[in-house]
Amino acid sequence: MQCIGFIVFPGFDVLSCAVMSTFEYANREIGEPVYDVRLLSETGGSVRASIGVSVATEPFDDTNFDTLIIGGSDVIGSLTPGAIKFLQQALGRCRRVAAICTGAFNLAEAGLLDGRRATTHWYHARDLRDRFPKVKVEEDRIFIIDGPVWTSAGATAGIDLALAMIEKDFSADVARAVARKLVVYHRRAGGQSQFSALLELEPKSDRIQSALAYAKRNLDQPLNVRQLAEAAHLSPRQFSRAFCAETGQSPAKAVENLRIEAARLMMEQSRHSIDVIARQTGFADRYRMRRAFLRTFGQPPQVIRRNARAEAAA
Template identity: 55%
Template sequence: MHKIGYVLTDGFQLMALSTQAVFEFANLVAAAPFYELSCYSEAGGVVRSSSGLELQTQPVAQARRIDSWLVPGVLEPLQAPPSPALRALLRRAARHARRVVGLCTGAFVLAESGLLDGRRATTHWGHAQTLQARYPDVVVEPDRIFIVDDGVWTSAGMSAAYDLALAMVEKDLGADIARTVARNLVMPQWRAGGQTQHSELLEIAPKTDRIQSALAYAKGHLTNPLSVEELAEVAALSPRQFSRVFTAETGVSPAKAVEALRLEAARLMIEQSRHSLEIVARETGFRDRRHLREVYVRRLGVSPQSTRRQAREP
């Protein structure tokens, strides 16, 4: 049995704690109680989340044989640093545990405890710069979903904790069980650790249903030409009116938005598959491999090959 201990502090984020559902479903899919979950805090007793929910915990000093320690983050990590006693407990625990995990801004707790010194780590993009400035010995990679550096794992903000938890299940029980858990949780995708934290659809952020529908159509039909005329027909607007409304709502032209969607899809294929760049280019609507590389380097500042190498890092 693999024992997982969540270390909670006042103000912890409930979404990080909800990763327990990943391990619960892993037990159901495996048809065996592989994971055992417990919640701890420094002194034990009631701990209050940032939303006000109270949870009963055990004293962390009483924990025995925990295989994976998970530390959820808080909204303002600099305002709630771990106590010296908790830092010492985490350092001792890390020597015996299989992994120590910082979920979202839980990375600050690991860094304050010295567990990230000399290691690669990530956190919520809004706090990454602060993490790097406060802990210069940590190699912060601000645009990663999660990072595994030996036995120390860190994740980006909020929903990225689910991707990390699924990666733990894959490591422990295999990819088939992890994929089944993701399907049971109705997750739209299971993101690799090397994937960026940003989404082009969120960045473009259209305001009306017509433009949203056109973008959703474009994302689902990247091998089409996706001309202004084609997208305007989906939005039930004239091409001229569509271009004007689209640019006013999103701040970019339809052509630039389509290029961004193609690029995001290509990046995901490069990170998560072993398809050649010729296939990636064809499946995402680029003219050829050369065109894909040209756009990739211009917009992301790195080559597709570099992205693939980084995604394959352990």
């Protein structure tokens, strides 16, 4: 049986605790208690969540946990010396250490993320990068595995991380069955983006939606305002005005975001050369695509491809 310690700090996010249910369902699927999950805090006793409810916890002790997971919290503050010491020792005593959402700040404060790739909720990613410059923050990731240290994006991404753990511990079939019982997608890959360009735009009218759908189908074409306006059955002037009003972006910026999203997926999931990907996604050449990647992700396409392959190998 694998013993999993789930750490909460005052002000923790209840949703991040959904990770524990993932291991519970794995026990049910396998038909025996393969995971023993314990709720921990530094001093034990009652710990209050951000929403006001409290949970009973066990104190930190010398128990050897297979996996130690830190839940996310709305309160991002400094750890006590005792908590830092416990986390620093954990990396040598546990097979893996993980953080959900803003729990990454706790790992970073304890020095466990120094020199490692990590992610957190997109809203807090830049703060994590600014406060802990030794951490290689990748803000647009569902979860990241760097050796024995796992980090995930916002609270629900913790379920994806837990499913990946179950798949690694047992099999893809078990993880898929657990996901099905939880009624969640099996399973978002760690390298999947936290964002969707189309969802972020959220167009309200059918005409603007039709223009975006046309753009996504024809990314290798020039896609000027006239073409998009024709797809929306509007004049170019009417289209530009309506598009900006509904999406908050210019048509050119929206098309670039769609191209970046498509190019990134191809970089991560295909073996096409950078030149081919640039042409197929409408960037014309690799240099324009590189500049777009640096503006958006702070990394060139080659680094994103290398990181995706490293994750797949892990």
